[in-house]
Amino acid sequence: MMTTATGPVEGYVKVAPTVTREGDTATIDGHGVYYRQLNEAVRGAFADGAKTVKLGNINGQRYIGNGITGKDLRIEIQGVPGGDMAMFMNGPTIVTDGSAQDGVANTMNAGTIYINGDAGDVLGYGMRGGRVFVRGDVGYRVGIHMKAFENLIPIICCGGNARAFFGEYMAGGVLVLLGRNVQFADQPLVGPFCGSGMHGGVIYLRGEVNPQDVGKECGIFTADEQDIKVLRPIVEEWCAAFGDDFEDVLSQPFTKLVPVSHRPYGKLYAPM
């Protein structure tokens, strides 16, 4: 096992990190390693046949898992990954032991991400498939412009509160907000402009939402039995990942937001 480094990181160094290999698992110490060399090492380990890459001492390095393809691949992160983690990712599973920065799962195609903490802004921007589970709070514009295509239906389930523009421009997929592991109890479940510009997909919020905070393109409903069928496996997986009580989470009614039109701007233009 690697030792945990202490003290501040004094700049990243552009040298290849040490990689140790044990069976299917490669372990990389990311302490002070520049993102480019770190990610090269991750890709290299997978190219060498590793199935799991364990990253230690991660401290803000960007693009971990970026563009990596392969269903049975797994990245375990100790520390806090930097921006655009799992951007364009196509299949692997990523687990962090703490929080993640902005842009997680940006334009992601497939794969699963478990974040054992909070996550920053624009999580799941333009995400087309795969699943993201966050234990706690998320930042601004989460799930913005999420899409769905054929059998690809992206799912994001956030355990805490979300800031403004949750699900903005959403075009497909399922976005769930549970309000369980919140850091700031005085924050509302969801910030203003939730679902504004939404023209596809569905948002489920555990509890009630102030209609003023919801985009004018959304219809507001109480989740019914059909919805619970959609929610059940998602919440189940979230509870299993973060050790929460499934029945308790589902005991409270959910609010459902869906777009009133797939063509929000169909009547905007003068015939010419």
Added chain:
Amino acid sequence: MLTSFIQPEFKVEIDRDKCIKCGRCVQQCGWGVYSFAERPIPDDSKCRACHRCVTYCPAHCITIKRNELVFRDSENWSPALRKAVWRQSESGGVMLTSMGNDKPYQRIFDYLVLDACQVTNPSIDPLREPMELKTFIGRKPDSVEVESDGEGGYRLAPGAGMENNIELATPIMFGGMSYGSVSLNVHKSLAMAASRLGITMNTGEGGLHADLYPYTDNVIVQCASGRFGVDADYLNRGVAIEIKVGQGAKPGIGGHLPGEKINKEVSTTRMIPQGTDAISPAPHHDIYSIEDLRQLIYSLKEASGYKPVGVKIACVHNVAAIASGVVRAGADYVYLDGFKGGTGAAPQIIRDHVGIPIEIAIAVVDQRLRDEGIRNQASIIAAGSIRSSADMAKAIALGADAVAIGSAALIALGCHVCQSCHTGCCSWGITTQKPELTRRLDPEWGAERLTNLVHAWSHELQEILGALGVNAVESLRGSRERLRAIGLDASTCEILGVKPAGM
């Protein structure tokens, strides 16, 4: 009540003596102008003056005329403005249009003239002497190392820092036009021509159709705010990736492909469901700063094995400062799109009133990057109404590395600039997805016309270079001393860095 005050813009006249009543006009018109009852009967109000019927009438008996209705003169209330008010008071809608700005702003290129050699310095005949047009797009090293090639010559030393450049046989690229806004046959024509010419076509923001895979050595893939069709595979296929921040025809405005244009093939290529609107938000929501732009540039590089990444911006007031930021963010080229650039659909009010001319933008960006000592870090691509090889030569003399053409390419394919692309009914089969219309454009025929056009412009550029007495386009680049202005005001000359003729 009368439903509309607006009278037809054009008059469709058929010479009845010559008409053979074949009905071809009925079949050719994409907008349903003609009905047929023993003879063709045109409905003037639907005509867009695209000339499809005129071109295909075997009897040459159709004429399209302007409907010369006289309005009481008012320099202030032009007939166009009166009609716009009527149209909007009828519908309450935003007026949508297409192609580029058609207002009579000064076209600066037309007020610039090129130099030539006389007496004291010889001009060069490009037909007999080599004339290099090859252009490299991308970051250039701060200094160059050469080594002996063992045959008495020199070559770039390996690792000289030129590896990540896109090589163009001539300083012309096809600008980004998405599949969805244009037809697949247009994309195929562009891709085939680009690969024959050794230049690049650009997917625009609608993804890359599998039929284009054989040509991807000559394809730049675009990543816009809607992220349509963007995945790791897509990013790895092109020779370069372009982040589209803005478009000259609609700076600050997102894209919006109406659901009617999203058929099965477009939906597969864009990876979105059929029939829903494809909305590109105005900004990329992961870019709120130059630092964020840098994050995206390097994310795209990480995902693509460090391919060149360019950034396309619309030319707006602060374009020099913005371009400087773009270059510092790590872009390998900055694509400047002037306010006369084309579009498949834009609100008319934006198309005609937002942005600045490309000529000014090239000059101020080139100067700014030179002043800051970072001009070598990125190439400048100029677009937004490059209409001829003369425009191209002047753009290069002002400081561009290459030009990109969109409208000119479509005109080569039959576009008559009727400014109706947004209707999706293009009779020429260009900006439509209707199968009965798109099949009118044969990609092989299209590729040949585009190849001819680019060859012709390249030859003309060689003639210009020869007259200037230089033997490589490199020598014209940023050489504003070889330009003079006629009839431009002093401050415009100063901004352009061009002297008035006679000085």
